[in-house]
Amino acid sequence: MKDSQTIGTPVIDARGLNLTFQTADGPVHALKDVNLSINKGDFVSFIGPSGCGKTTLLRVIADLEQPTGGTITVNGMTPEAARRARAYGYVFQAAGLYPWRTIEGNVRLPLEIMGYSRAEQAERAARVLELVDLKGFEKKYPWQLSGGMQQRASIARALAFDADILLMDEPFGALDEIVRDRLNEELLRLWARTGKTIGFVTHSIPEAVYLSKRIVVMSPRPGRITDIIESPLPRERPLDIRDSREFIDIAHRVREGLRAGHGDEV
Amino acid sequence: MRSSVLPVLTVIGLILAIWYVGSVAMNQKWTRDQAARTGAELTFAQIVADTMNQRRPLLPPPHQVASALWDGVTKEPVTSRRSLVYHSWITIEATLAGFSLGLVIGVSMAVGIVYFRVLDASLMPWAVISQTIPIIALAPMIVVLSNSLGLGERLGVENRLVSKAIIAAYLSFFPVLVGMVKGLRSPDSMQTDLLTTYNATGWQSFAKLRLPASMPYLFASLKVAIAAALVGAIVGELPTGAVEGLGARMLVASQFGQPLLMWASLFAAAIVAGLLIIVVGGIERLAARRMGVRP
Incomplete structure (x- = not known):
C-alpha cells in the first residue's frame, strides 16, 4: 500500500465522477463531472451551500455511496477495496459515541473490530486520547463530556487505527x-x-480558509466543482492569521466562487 | 420520595373507604335476611358490625381479606397445600419457565425479523394475530395438545407445568418481540455507516452495536412480559383441573363458596406480580449501571 503513495501519485483521484439519486420527485444530480486529485499529506476542504454534493463526494470516497458514472481511486484501489483495507478514518457531523461505552471503550471500538490485541488496544487508545487532549477522561461516559470533547473523542476514534x-x-x-x-x-x-491526508467538508468560509492547503468550492443543482483554490498561507497558522491580507483575499475568492455557483441557478 | 408518600396514602385511604362502604352495602342484605328469619330488630350499628365479620360475605371487607392472606402465608408450613406460599411458588415456577421461553422465542424472532426481510413480511402479522385470540379460549387446547404429546415426560417435568409455561410464553413473547425489533433497529444510519467504514462483519455490528443499543427497549418490554407471563400461568391453571397454584386456588374458592380464600389468592397474585416486576427492575438498574447510563 505504501508503495503506491510515492510522491506525485494522488491518494484520491476522481475522473468525470457522476452520481444521480433516483428520488420520488425524479432524478437528482448530486455530482456532475467531478475531476479532482488529492495528494498525500494534503488538507483539502470542500465548501458549498447545502445540496452541492460535498458530503456526497466524501461519502463516495468512503464507499458509502456508489457513483453512477466516472472513475475514482483511493490509494490506487477502488473505494470498496480501500474501505476493506481500512484506508481511512471517517468523522461524522455528530460524535456518535456509543453511550454504553466509556471514552476509552469508544476509541477501542474500531481496534476490537479490526482484531488488535488487548495490549495494543490499550496502548493505542492512550496514545490517541493524549493526541486529542483527552488524557484523564478515559473512564468517563460520553454524557459526562461537553459536545466539543465528544467530537474530539470521535476524532481520536478515527485516528486509533493506521x-x-x-x-x-x-x-x-x-x-x-x-x-x-x-x-x-x-x-x-x-x-x-x-502527516495524514485530510478531506474536510464544511460550510464555513473562515474554517475552510484557515485549515486548508486546497479549497474545493462547489455549487448545487447539479453538484459540481466551480473552483479549486491553492492556499498561499504558510503551514504554520496562528489564529490571528485570519486578519492578514492573504487570508481575507482567499476568503473573498471563495465567497465569489460560491456566489457565482448560485448565480446561474436564479 | 417524601412528597409522594402523602398522595399515595390518600389514594389508599380512599380505596379502603370505598371498599368498606361497598362491603356494608353488599353484605347487609344477608344480615337483614337472617334477622327477618328470627324476627329480630337490628339497629344500624348492629348491621354494620355484622357485615364486617360474615363467614361468606359477598364482598369481604379489607381487614378480613388481610387476615385471610396473613393466615394463608404464615399459619401454615410452606409445604402445606393450604399455604398460599406453596401455591404461589407453583405459579411462580410456571411463570418463570414461561417467561424464559417467551424471552428466547421473542428475541430470536426479533433477530430473524430484523435481519431477514422475508420474515419481516411473513412472521410479524402472525405474531400480531396470535395476540388477538383470547387466551382463555386457547388455553384448553394447549393443555390437551401438550398432554397428548407427553411433552412433560420427555422433559422430565410435570405435564401441568409444561402446558402452563407454554401459555405463559404465548403471552410474554409478544412484548419482547415488539421491544427487541424496535431496539435492534434503533441505531441510526450514521452509526451503521461508521461500522461500514471499519469493514465490520454482520456479527460484529450485531454484537457491538445493535444488541447493546436494544437493551433499554428490552428491559421496558420485560416488565410487561413478566406480568403477562404471570397472567398466562394463572389462566393456565383454570381450565386444567389443576389443584395447585394461585389460579387453581381462586377457582376452587369460587366454586366452593369461600370468598375470603378467593380474595386472599387474588391479592397473593397481585403481590407476586409486584415482586416479579421489582426483581426485573433491579436487574435493569444493575445492567444500566454497567452500561454507564446517566443516573
Whole structure:
C-alpha cells in the first residue's frame, strides 16, 4: 500500500465522477463531472451551500455511496477495496459515541473490530486520547463530556487505527464558535504531527480558509466543482492569521466562487 | 420520595373507604335476611358490625381479606397445600419457565425479523394475530395438545407445568418481540455507516452495536412480559383441573363458596406480580449501571 503513495501519485483521484439519486420527485444530480486529485499529506476542504454534493463526494470516497458514472481511486484501489483495507478514518457531523461505552471503550471500538490485541488496544487508545487532549477522561461516559470533547473523542476514534486518510464531514458544525476555533487550531497541529491526508467538508468560509492547503468550492443543482483554490498561507497558522491580507483575499475568492455557483441557478 | 408518600396514602385511604362502604352495602342484605328469619330488630350499628365479620360475605371487607392472606402465608408450613406460599411458588415456577421461553422465542424472532426481510413480511402479522385470540379460549387446547404429546415426560417435568409455561410464553413473547425489533433497529444510519467504514462483519455490528443499543427497549418490554407471563400461568391453571397454584386456588374458592380464600389468592397474585416486576427492575438498574447510563 505504501508503495503506491510515492510522491506525485494522488491518494484520491476522481475522473468525470457522476452520481444521480433516483428520488420520488425524479432524478437528482448530486455530482456532475467531478475531476479532482488529492495528494498525500494534503488538507483539502470542500465548501458549498447545502445540496452541492460535498458530503456526497466524501461519502463516495468512503464507499458509502456508489457513483453512477466516472472513475475514482483511493490509494490506487477502488473505494470498496480501500474501505476493506481500512484506508481511512471517517468523522461524522455528530460524535456518535456509543453511550454504553466509556471514552476509552469508544476509541477501542474500531481496534476490537479490526482484531488488535488487548495490549495494543490499550496502548493505542492512550496514545490517541493524549493526541486529542483527552488524557484523564478515559473512564468517563460520553454524557459526562461537553459536545466539543465528544467530537474530539470521535476524532481520536478515527485516528486509533493506521489509516493514512482522514475524512471529516462537518465535524465542528454543531459546536459554538469559540470551541470551533480551538478545535480548528488543534486539528492543524494534529495534521502537522501525523502527516495524514485530510478531506474536510464544511460550510464555513473562515474554517475552510484557515485549515486548508486546497479549497474545493462547489455549487448545487447539479453538484459540481466551480473552483479549486491553492492556499498561499504558510503551514504554520496562528489564529490571528485570519486578519492578514492573504487570508481575507482567499476568503473573498471563495465567497465569489460560491456566489457565482448560485448565480446561474436564479 | 417524601412528597409522594402523602398522595399515595390518600389514594389508599380512599380505596379502603370505598371498599368498606361497598362491603356494608353488599353484605347487609344477608344480615337483614337472617334477622327477618328470627324476627329480630337490628339497629344500624348492629348491621354494620355484622357485615364486617360474615363467614361468606359477598364482598369481604379489607381487614378480613388481610387476615385471610396473613393466615394463608404464615399459619401454615410452606409445604402445606393450604399455604398460599406453596401455591404461589407453583405459579411462580410456571411463570418463570414461561417467561424464559417467551424471552428466547421473542428475541430470536426479533433477530430473524430484523435481519431477514422475508420474515419481516411473513412472521410479524402472525405474531400480531396470535395476540388477538383470547387466551382463555386457547388455553384448553394447549393443555390437551401438550398432554397428548407427553411433552412433560420427555422433559422430565410435570405435564401441568409444561402446558402452563407454554401459555405463559404465548403471552410474554409478544412484548419482547415488539421491544427487541424496535431496539435492534434503533441505531441510526450514521452509526451503521461508521461500522461500514471499519469493514465490520454482520456479527460484529450485531454484537457491538445493535444488541447493546436494544437493551433499554428490552428491559421496558420485560416488565410487561413478566406480568403477562404471570397472567398466562394463572389462566393456565383454570381450565386444567389443576389443584395447585394461585389460579387453581381462586377457582376452587369460587366454586366452593369461600370468598375470603378467593380474595386472599387474588391479592397473593397481585403481590407476586409486584415482586416479579421489582426483581426485573433491579436487574435493569444493575445492567444500566454497567452500561454507564446517566443516573
